[in-house]
Amino acid sequence: MQLSVSASRIICRSRSIRFHSSKIQSPQHHRHRVHLLFGANTDVGKSIISTGLVRAAANASSISSSVNYIKPLQCGGSDESFVLSQQTNRKNANDINCKTLFRWETPASPHLVSRWENQPVSDDEVLSSLQSTLRDIENDDNNNDCTNSSSNDNDMKSITTIIETAGGVLSPSSSSPLNESSTKNQWGWSTQADLYSSLHIPVIFVGDDRLGGISVTISSLESLWSRGYQVDAVVFIESATNEGHDRTNDIDGEGSGDDIQFGKGNAEALREYIRMQKQLHNPKVSICNLDDDKSIICLPSLPPMPQPLDDWYESNQDEFQKLHHLLSERWTR
Numbered sequence: 276m277q278l279s280v281s282a283s284r285i286i287c288r289s290r291s292i293r294f295h296s297s298k299i300q301s302p303q304h305h306r307h308r309v310h311l312l313f314g315a316n317t318d319v320g321k322s323i324i325s326t327g328l329v330r331a332a333a334n335a336s337s338i339s340s341s342v343n344y345i346k347p348l349q350c351g352g353s354d355e356s357f358v359l360s361q362q363t364n365r366k367n368a369n370d371i372n373c374k375t376l377f378r379w380e381t382p383a384s385p386h387l388v389s390r391w392e393n394q395p396v397s398d399d400e401v402l403s404s405l406q407s408t409l410r411d412i413e414n415d416d417n418n419n420d421c422t423n424s425s426s427n428d429n430d431m432k433s434i435t436t437i438i439e440t441a442g443g444v445l446s447p448s449s450s451s452p453l454n455e456s457s458t459k460n461q462w463g464w465s466t467q468a469d470l471y472s473s474l475h476i477p478v479i480f481v482g483d484d485r486l487g488g489i490s491v492t493i494s495s496l497e498s499l500w501s502r503g504y505q506v507d508a509v510v511f512i513e514s515a516t517n518e519g520h521d522r523t524n525d526i527d528g529e530g531s532g533d534d535i536q537f538g539k540g541n542a543e544a545l546r547e548y549i550r551m552q553k554q555l556h557n558p559k560v561s562i563c564n565l566d567d568d569k570s571i572i573c574l575p576s577l578p579p580m581p582q583p584l585d586d587w588y589e590s591n592q593d594e595f596q597k598l599h600h601l602l603s604e605r606w607t608r
Contacts, residue, residue: 345408349378549565
C-alpha cells in the first residue's frame with residue numbers, strides 16, 4: 276500500500292480509535308481469538324510459528340472455522356505468501372485468509388524504508404487499519420452466521436487471528452511526520468511493543484534459540500511485561516548448528532561430537548528465571564503464567580535449505596495443536 280506525504284497528512288493526529296476492553300472481543304465476538312506474535316529478534320522464526328499456528332487452528336475443529344493471518348508491516352519479500360504456500364493440499368486451506376496492511380519494497384527496518392521510499396505510515400494509520408481489518412473479519416463472520424439462523428452458539432464458526440509483528444520487540448515501526456515523536460527535521464517512530472500496547476492483545480513470543488539468546492529473550496519479555504502485555508506462550512526453534520561453539524578441543528583432546536541444544540537450554544533457563552523471579556516477588560513476573568512445559572516449548576530444528584518444510588510441520592503437528600488449545604483456553608479465561 277503506497278501513501279504519499281500529502282495523503283498521510285489527512286490522518287488525524289489524535290488516536291481516537293481504540294479498543295477499550297481488556298481484549299479485542301465483545302459478547303458478540305467471544306469466539307474471535309486474537310494473538311500478537313512477537314519475536315526476540317529478526318530471524319528467530321516468527322513466520323514459521325505463525326504458519327504452524329494457522330495450520331493448527333484450521334485443523335482444530337470439525338466445524339468450519341475462520342483463520343486469519345495479518346502482517347501489519349512488511350519490508351521486502353512476503354510473509355503472507357510464505358504462510359499461504361504452506362497450506363497447499365490441505366482440506367481447510369480455503370478457510371485461511373492472509374492480509375498485509377502496509378508494504379515496502381526494500382528489505383530493511385520500517386523506520387528507514389518509509390523514509391527512503393517516501394511512503395510514511397503513522398502509528399495511527401497502522402492501528403486504524405488493523406482495527407478496521409479485525410472488524411471486517413468479525414462482520415464477515417456475522418453475515419455468514421445470519422444465513423444459518425438455526426445454528427446454536429456451539430455450532431457457530433470459531434475465529435482465530437494471528438497478527439505477526441516486524442523484527443524484534445523493540446524494533447522500530449514505520450516513521451511518519453504525523454507521529455508524536457516527529458521533529459521539524461526528522462520523522463518519528465515507535466517501537467513495535469509501544470505501537471500495539473494500547474490494544475491489549477495477548478502475546479505469543481518466539482524466543483532466540485542461539486548461544487547467548489537467553490539474554491535477548493529475557494530482555495524482550497521484560498520489555499513486554501513492563502508495557503502491560505500478557506504473554507501466553509513462548510516458543511523456541513532448536514538451532515540447526517552449534518553456532519559459535521567448537522567441541523573439537525575438549526579437555527581430553529577428543530571432541531565428543533555431541534550436539535548442544537541451545538534452544539532447549541534457553542527454554543529451560545527461561546523457566547528457571549521465571550520461577551526465581553516469582554520467588555523474589557518481582558512484580559512484573561509475578562503475574563506471568565509461563566511456568567510449565569506447556570507454555571514454554573522448544574521445537575526441533577528446521578531442515579536445511581532448500582528442503583521443504585512439509586515433513587517438519589507434519590511431524591510437529593501435535594505440538595502446534597497443543598499450543599493452539601493452550602492459547603484458546605487462556606483466551607476464554
